[in-house]
Structures are given as C-alpha cells and as structure tokens.
Amino acid sequence: DAGVIQSPRHEVTEMGQEVTLRCKPISGHNSLFWYRQTMMRGLELLIYFNNNVPIDDSGMPEDRFSAKMPNASFSTLKIQPSEPRDSAVYFCASSLGSGVTEAFFGQGTRLTVV
Amino acid sequence: AQSVTQPDIHITVSEGASLELRCNYSYGATPYLFWYVQSPGQGLQLLLKYFSGDTLVQGIKGFEAEFKRSQSSFNLRKPSVHWSDAAEYFCAVWSLMSDDYKLSFGAGTTVTVRA
Numbered sequence: 001d002a003g004v005i006q007s008p009r010h011e012v013t014e015m016g017q018e019v020t021l022r023c024k025p026i027s028g029h030n031s032l033f034w035y036r037q038t039m040m041r042g043l044e045l046l047i048y049f050n051n052n053v054p055i056d057d058s059g060m061p062e063d064r065f066s067a068k069m070p071n072a073s074f075s076t077l078k079i080q081p082s083e084p085r086d087s088a089v090y091f092c093a094s095s096l097g098s099g100v101t102e103a104f105f106g107q108g109t110r111l112t113v114v
Numbered sequence: 115a116q117s118v119t120q121p122d123i124h125i126t127v128s129e130g131a132s133l134e135l136r137c138n139y140s141y142g143a144t145p146y147l148f149w150y151v152q153s154p155g156q157g158l159q160l161l162l163k164y165f166s167g168d169t170l171v172q173g174i175k176g177f178e179a180e181f182k183r184s185q186s187s188f189n190l191r192k193p194s195v196h197w198s199d200a201a202e203y204f205c206a207v208w209s210l211m212s213d214d215y216k217l218s219f220g221a222g223t224t225v226t227v228r229a
Contacts, residue, residue, distance in 0.1 A: 093158075105159070
C-alpha cells in the first residue's frame with residue numbers, strides 16, 4: 001500500500017486566493033483526520049471524518065476553512081480566501097475503524113501564503 | 115479536555131547514550147497513548163502504543179515506553195541512541211469523551227544527537 005497520499009507537497013499562493021489540499025487515505029480505512037502543524041500551536045486537529053461523515057469539526061479555525069469527503073478514497077481541505085496566517089504544514093491521516101487505533105499520516109502539504 | 119504535556123522542548127544527547135522523553139497525560143479514564151516520531155520534512159510515524167495490559171510497551175527502532183498510572187506518565191526510552199534518531203517526537207492521547215472524541219498531540223520534543 002502506498003500509504004496516505006497528499007497533494008500537493010508544497011503550495012505557495014497569494015493572499016486572497018483559494019487553496020485546495022487533497023488527501024487519499026489508505027484503502028479500507030474509514031476514519032480520516034486533517035491536522036495543521038505550526039511552530040506556535042503544534043499539531044492541531046482540524047476535522048475528523050468517520051465513514052465519510054464529519055464527526056468533529058470544532059478545530060476548523062473559521063468559515064474560510066471547509067473540508068469534504070465525497071467518498072471513502074478522497075478528501076479535500078479548502079481555504080477561501082487564504083491569509084498569511086494560514087501558512088503551515090497540513091497533514092492528513094487515516095485509520096481503520098471508528099475507535100481507538102493507530103493513525104497513519106501522509107507526508108503533509110507545506111502551505112505558504114504570501 | 116484531555117491532553118498530553120511534553121515538558122521538554124529540546125533534548126541533546128550523545129550518540130550511544132540513553133534517551134528518555136517525558137510525557138504526562140490528563141485523562142479521567144484509562145488513556146490510550148501513543149508515541150510518534152517525525153523526521154524533517156516527513157509525516158508522523160508510530161513508534162508504539164499503549165491500550166491496556168503490560169505497562170512496558172516495546173516499539174519499533176529499539177524504543178520502549180512505560181505507562182505509570184500513579185504518575186500520569188508515559189515516558190519514552192531508548193538505551194542507546196543512533197544519529198538517525200534525531201527527530202521530533204510526539205506523545206498523543208486518544209480521547210473517547212463524547213464531546214472530545216479525537217487524537218490529541220503534545221507540543222513535541224526535538225531530539226538532537228551529537229557525535
């Protein structure tokens with residue numbers, strides 16, 4: 001298995017532009033997480049899906065952020081409009097089951113908003 | 115909310131020396147605890163996990179961790195570090211509380227290995 005696949009690996013965009021980050025979880029996994037990592041705040045959980053349904057989105061910073069999971073093999077995190085403070089590394093992770101289990105992480109997308 | 119605390123931001127250790135990284139958790143019930151490692155520019159990789167049973171848990175890359183309920187700790191150890199162990203290490207806890215159901219991470223400890 002190729003693991004969790006995120007694209008793009010790096011994204012540089014101008015303030016005000018829309019940014020879409022993509023994630024393909026491990027096949028068969030039914031839980032998916034989006035995390036944001038910054039020096040100031042560490043790893044923050046943004047949103048958690050189980051069986052394609054958002055279970056907890058309390059970590060989504062504001063309305064500019066939205067996430068979707070249209071099917072079991074694909075998820076997107078969209079920022080519109082983007083701001084410099086959104087610059088961070090965004091990780092997607094997936095796990096098997098809806099309970100406590102190991103989460104497998106992608107390599108992340110480094111977003112820079114200028 | 116349930117949480118983990120990693121008191122040490124940065125640790126420097128000599129190659130071949132032992133390493134211990136501290137992790138304290140705040141959780142009302144039996145915690146589900148993890149240690150992850152992140153190499154530069156990479157995602158997080160699971161080193162080991164504790165769900166129940168034996169309080170001394172063995173992981174990959176020669177790491178182990180001990181769960182101590184009385185101290186609310188889950189410290190990570192390695193008897194002899196290698197230069198390749200230089201990375202950032204994260205302790206994490208799965209919260210099963212109905213209003214806080216998620217995997218939460220500590221702030222991380224950066225390990226530098228000197229020759």
